[in-house]
Amino acid sequence: MFPKARQAIKHLVADGRYSYLETGSLISIKKNVKDILIPSEEMRIQVYPMDYEEFCDATGSNYELLRQIYNSGTAIGQATNRKLMRDLRIYMAVGGMPQAVEAYVDRKNFSEIDMIKRQIISLYEEDFKKIDDSGRISALYHSIPAQLARDTRKYRITTAIGKKNNTKAEELLYELIDSKTVLPCYNSTNPRVSLTNTKDFGSYKLYLSDTGLFVTLLFIDRPITENNLYAKLLSDKLPANLGYLYENLVAQMMASSGRELFYHTWEKPGSTHYYEVDFLISEGSKVNAFEIKSSGTGKHESIKEFSKKFSQNVKQIYLISQKDVGKEENLLLKPFYFIPFLV
Template sequence: MLIRKIESLIREHLQSTSNKVLLIDGARQVGKTYIIRYVGEELYKNFIEINMIEDSLKDRLFERVKTVEDFYFQVSMLAGNKMGQKEDTLIFIDEIQAYPALLTLLKFLSQDGRFTFIASGSLLGVTLSQTTSIPMGSIRKVRMFPLDFEEFLYANGFNEMTISFLRKKYENEEALDEATHNKIMELFRKYLLVGGLPEAVNSYIQNPNIVLVREIQNEIREYYAADASKYDGENKLKIRRIYDMLPSNMENKKKRIVAKNIENKKGKTFNDYSDEFEYLISAGIALNVQAISNPSFPLVQSSSKNLLKLYLNDVGILTSVLYGNNIRAVLDDERSINLGSVYETVVASELIAHGYKLFYYDNRDKGEVDYLIDDYDSLSVVPVEVKSGKDYTVHSALSNFTKNEAYNLKKAYVLSNEREIIKKDKVIYMPIYYVMFFENLAGRSNWGELKK
């Protein structure tokens, strides 16, 4: 079984006295159903699981459910012998977005108090934005992501002692010895190929065959693209077009979305596609990074929605599109291959999974810095530059950024393949794998997973 850090969050919530319904949001195929089922069956004598998409395709028992009693009646037809008491009965409503009215009903099910509930969905961000009566105060919404690099290390045989050792090294800003560094970098490059989608990771662990892994990734990518066809009207074609553009867009020097390229129509602006962008982001299949030109803490107060970068939600899908079954491009770190977009993607997925909202620095005169994150300890902004090549000390935009006294910077990071940790002025150079320990605890309640 894959170790998922969100397991502890689910377990602690279900064992708490909270009356809120835990609602796990996330893209398809990130492992929501499996981990909820695993914890639920362990903690509760009576575990009732209802997949609302399956119901919508078959009996449609819950299609017209409006009241608590209606809901219980339909559950009783499926699992009446398992409906015990609140303490020993967990009802898991999977793919709840199939019936948006059930999101509103969660409030009343929670208040009724006869059973314990948990729910999940793959397009909750989209559904909630279209739901007129959101049960605020009655739900606790948490987003789940593909396996991060730390979880990938667990999948490859690492234990808590090993991870704690690595974390301590990071906290003390100490480099690993060369042999350990090489081993972690080897696994990091494999993570770039495999990514964090559970089915792909399980396939790799059981049989390290890249062809099988790529088949899974390609199928899931098609799932994601096909989901757009469920959207209303002509938007679905634009959503599909934008999603298909992401890998090639990542290879451009400026990786932000150019509106006129989406339909090859001059005069198109960001606002013409705001619904399509919102769909991809809310569905969890794209990670959005917003531009900041004059950064100040907190970053959200000075972001621009009109300059946007979108990254794929899984680095394995990206390398599948870019390199297919040729693993040498990544594993051998060939000089002729620019892995910049791949490294940026993996850092984006790590940061967002660890509680950060994503921003980048964009200044017409001073250039771009890959990421900006909030540091709640020092109440300041921290720039993060990602380097995939040997010239990791060359970063003119970051250098200009750190010299600007108006930004009140305390530190900046450059993440690269290099083993040693070096401090030069405000810049800290460290190995890219240490990003797995960047954590925004202030953002955990809304975005991420509890530390194991």
């Protein structure tokens, strides 16, 4: 908010008596640069919402025990798995925004926590209007849960804001991505070569950078997201078609580990349908593939076909669900709370 103070950092650092920490939203930092020189002394640090380890530390949960359970490589057991999944769903409900986490630690109820998250979303929207006062960036942001719900191959700008100037719309989308409030997941057109080098900039999905905000945005049309809705989430009684909420969780966990997000789709032979693998990450010269199931392990045709098609390029294939550790041939079954250790 004070660009001249930012410019003065150069001289303050040269003075040598103090170190300085500057903070601000990326949008404000980018916009408030008129008539100032950006100091070369600045070292930029990307800050993410609190990851699951940080959340556990803040709320008193034993993350190290979770690490030990993972390292043991053995089955967890139904009762323990249920408890660990419920702990993780608390993280999904609250999210990693420090104000929301603090409210949870202070034993605020979920309606109060939801109000805090709504205030954060409102601040985002105010920032978006600094770039484009038409509200189109907010429309792009608000459209994310609905587009994931449709289970389409990619995010569509026109679905969010209609068929207007495509060039301008793409600029607004890049501004949204640049704000770090969302996580882009790009379609890798040929995982045999390189995920980064085969990134399709015209085919991508968008997730929210914080799953707690995602929960609030899902029900933003209501005056306040009621405690009973959060109770349903915590007891795993939300409708089955909200599986993309778990996709967002995995996207956030992968991104907070420093991973760029990729997925892959390809046509089913002789059909109008297609196969899709939800997430891909590089490991050395090979890739690990992840299929996400919100509840049971169910059918998993896509990941099996992916493993066959790219057998020379795949290191591990994972089915991530709420179920215990297991294995089906070369497919490794893992619960959601193990994602930080897999990436």
